[in-house]
Amino acid sequence: MEKNQYFKAEALRYLILAAQRQGNRWLNDMLKGIGLTASQAEVLRVLHERRGISLKELGKLLICESGSPSRLVERIVRDGLAEKIVHTKDSRYVTLQLTQIGEEKEQLVESMEQQMYNRLNHIYSDKELEFMCTLLSRFLEGQPISEALKERGFEIK
Secondary structure, three states, X not given: OXXXXXXHHHHHHHHHHHHHHHHHHHHHHHHHHHOOOHHHHHHHHHHHHOOOEEHHHHHXXXXXXXXXXXXXXXXXXXXXXEEEEEOOOOOOOEEEEEOHHHHHHHHHHHHHXXXXXXXXXXXXXXXXXXXXXXXXXXXXXOOHHHHHHHHOOOOOO
């Protein structure tokens, strides 16, 4: 293969894709044991952190989904992990909250995520993680998804 002027950029593109897929594979392998996908786990984590938010607010915070997460949420509600709470004065306004079972699964998810983060901390030093976060933040800066990251407390440099 002849290396052209875009070789390094192309390599970066595929390295990002491969790293994302590998990270999801690690997480999904762990989550399989409790019957969740990575997307469902993210919803549980956000609903735990932001109790009583609307579907629209949830959609703005998710990294795993773009647009409305209504089908994802319907599945979580159907599985008894969350419930919809209709506002007493305005039936059009519905918020979401975890059920007791949802809270218990969220705790398992948090533990599994920490195992994955420990794995990353074993592979990379704090300085390397910070450097990679800085580089990827610059790539995402100004993109719509960066707003979800900022809203969730992640720094976009």
